[in-house]
Amino acid sequence: MSTVIDGIIVGGAGGAVAGITVYSVQYLHQKIRDCIDSSAVYKWLSTNTKDEQGHRFRSTRAISSWTNLTQDRVRYLCSHHRKIYLSTGGREDMWGVLQRDDDSFIFS
DSSP: OHHHHHHHHHHHHHHHHHHHHHHHHHHHHHHHHHHHHHHHHHHHHHHHOOGGGTOSSEEHHHHHHHHTOOHHHHHHHHHHOTTOEEOOSSSSSEEEOEEEETTEEEEO
């Protein structure tokens, strides 16, 4: 009887360790993927939102097209990146890499 209980305890502990390991690997993979994709979006925005071109903000669709990411993925990455800002102008879904300093804007 005690060997059956020992087997159940060992099996349960092994299953818990396996579950935690799978969750940890998936979480780490997602974070790495977010970091790589976010970096690609930021680099593209940095080079394509210069003021002399007249494009201070770029649309989610344009970013998606140039980075080969879905529009939902671009929206998610831009909204979570600390240096990418959503435009507050008349056109919706526009993103830029401007830093806000009080009431003025400074290019980063």
